Amino acid sequence: MKIEEFQFCPKCGVRLSQNAGLSPEGASNTVSSVTCGACGATFQPSDVAEGALGLPAGARGNRNPLALVVVAVVAAAMLYFGMHMSRRSADAQSLIMRASPAPDFTLESLDGKNLRLSDLRGKAVLLNFWATWCGPCKIETPWLVELQNQYGAQGLQVIGVAMDDSGKDDIAKFAKDMGVNYPVLLGKEAVGDAYGGVPALPESFFIGRDGKIVDKIIGLKGKGEIEDSIKKALDTQVSASSASPPAVLQAQK
């Protein structure tokens, strides 16, 4: 048996090596017995032969227990960090959702006028971030048109915020093709950032009459789910404390 095949003491489990514990008593590359430097146990090569350690001979590489522990600790740290970041991200998102006033902004609409969100105070607002290249947005947009028709009289105002780099003409064409009956604003990164970065589209925020976010939907969900959130926003009341609007994000990059 070759020296390299002796890896771990079958009694105490310490790794056997030329420097610490392996005492070959035989030829330079073939040994007749081995003494563990850690526990002093002497045993025959057959004791550590295949199966003795629960490992096939081929699997017994040159492992260093310390290195394994370090790798395990690093992997555990990565796991913790990943989960922590995930939680933090989720917390940030829910904070935005719970955040009382919806971040205010002023953006240019397709017809060239500036629209300030806080000017809609008193209405329930469905703020829909979308893009021309977003397939799910294309499905959702006709629903928003229908919902604007259905709930507009009760105080709903759908606002589309186009978050793509397409020119105004492309956005206008898309909106026209889809029969959009609500204002479409030309989105800016700063506005997206104020709403949590808007990492994926579509993303909708439901803002109550008091200017506070009551719900949020990320990605394509059913029309019924959107409708439920609209009802939540419509059920809110304008409060005295919401009379003064928060600071406005200007329509600039």
Place this chain on the structure above:
Amino acid sequence: MYLRGHKTRLIWVLALFAGTAFAQTGKAPSVSFAAVPLVTAPRAAQTMVNLNFRVASGFHINSNTPKDEFLIPTALKMDLPTDIVLGKIAYPDGQNLTFPFSPDQQLSVYSGDFTIAVAVHPLLSVTPGKYVMHGVLRYQACDNAQCFPPKTVPVSFDVKVVKEPATHHANPAQSPHVHN
């Protein structure tokens, strides 16, 4: 003792979980580019190079020829050294699939692994040697319910330009004679 045997597997599992946790953090889709072995390209000839990409599981990207005017096509843009000419870029056909957000319309997409072939053509003026080709693949990814802003993945590969193979010109003076 048996635990020792499972340590490595345990570490891999932990690493996998850690990776998964990272992946879930931003839920950002990714397209990865596989390294290309050194390409040997003779001067004055066109050599095809296969560039292999992988779309992360659960996502798809538009093909080079999406079926909707508003969709962003996947496109490779190479920035080659002077005197190395980029030939045709051959994109694979997309898979025609329907998605929950597009039940009535098939979309032409790439998912999983796909290969784009590019032709490089070193001119005669190129000094033989190793050159690095750089470029980017621009793509826009979606999953079944949401889409992500367009992104780019860097692409690079090494080309070893060698002298053109000696051309054998027929010389009538040396043409074999037939002796009867």
